[in-house]
Amino acid sequence: MNRILIVEDEIAISDLIKIELELRGYKCEIANDGEMGADILEAHNFDLILLDVMLPKIDGYELLEYIKQISETPIIFITAKSQMSEKIKGLNKGADDYITKPFEICELVARIEAVLRRYNKVNDIKVIDDVKVNIISRTVTKEEQNIYLTPKEFDLLVLLIQNKNFALYRETIFEKVWGEELEFETRTLDLHIQRLRKKLGWKDKIKTVYKIGYKLEV
Numbered sequence: 172m173n174r175i176l177i178v179e180d181e182i183a184i185s186d187l188i189k190i191e192l193e194l195r196g197y198k199c200e201i202a203n204d205g206e207m208g209a210d211i212l213e214a215h216n217f218d219l220i221l222l223d224v225m226l227p228k229i230d231g232y233e234l235l236e237y238i239k240q241i242s243e244t245p246i247i248f249i250t251a252k253s254q255m256s257e258k259i260k261g262l263n264k265g266a267d268d269y270i271t272k273p274f275e276i277c278e279l280v281a282r283i284e285a286v287l288r289r290y291n292k293v294n295d296i297k298v299i300d301d302v303k304v305n306i307i308s309r310t311v312t313k314e315e316q317n318i319y320l321t322p323k324e325f326d327l328l329v330l331l332i333q334n335k336n337f338a339l340y341r342e343t344i345f346e347k348v349w350g351e352e353l354e355f356e357t358r359t360l361d362l363h364i365q366r367l368r369k370k371l372g373w374k375d376k377i378k379t380v381y382k383i384g385y386k387l388e389v
């Protein structure tokens with residue numbers, strides 16, 4: 172189980188992140204200011220730190236410099252500003268990634284997984300019953316047989332797995348998988364879902380959630 176420290180002074184946000192990440196199998200602790208963050212980090216080890224930039228007592232940049240001296244724990248900056256200068260400053264100082272508020276949890280989870288993967292702290296192979304998904308080689312097998320997925324089908328599958336047992340909005344899925352490439356097109360998404368269900372034999376596992384979207388139920 173990966174342990175994550177959330178350093179964030181807005182309690183509504185830190186609590187929400189903790190609840191959502193723990194539902195997805197992470198173990199989280201919260202520090203509500205920079206000083207508390209430094210104290211907790213001295214006493215405990217974490218696999219990743221989510222670090223808000225604007226913090227009371229010690230701000231995110233100062234804490235980042237401190238963390239870099241005492242550990243090699245990866246850091247994702249949480250910034251309220253979308254200005255490029257803030258992002259660049261964070262990355263220059265050694266953050267591994269950043270996310271801009273407000274963000275969706277599935278976006279945060281994708282970034283956390285990507286960073287943990289870079290540090291070899293997550294398993295690259297996801298197993299759901301008889302289906303094995305290798306995130307690095309982008310290959311899928313079912314009962315040891317290769318299943319050919321298109322790149323979009325693969326991205327869709329990974330998103331569903333990362334958020335298993337959570338309903339995802341159609342618009343959210345579309346944005347994560349297709350990004351800016353296409354206007355939201357519900358039929359494109361529905362077709363890809365149908366193809367995935369068929370190829371994986373997951374008719375019952377990928378549920379349609381009324382008025383919302385889809386959910387991988389496992």
Ligand code: CA
Binds near residue numbers: 223224225
């Ligand atoms: Ca803040």
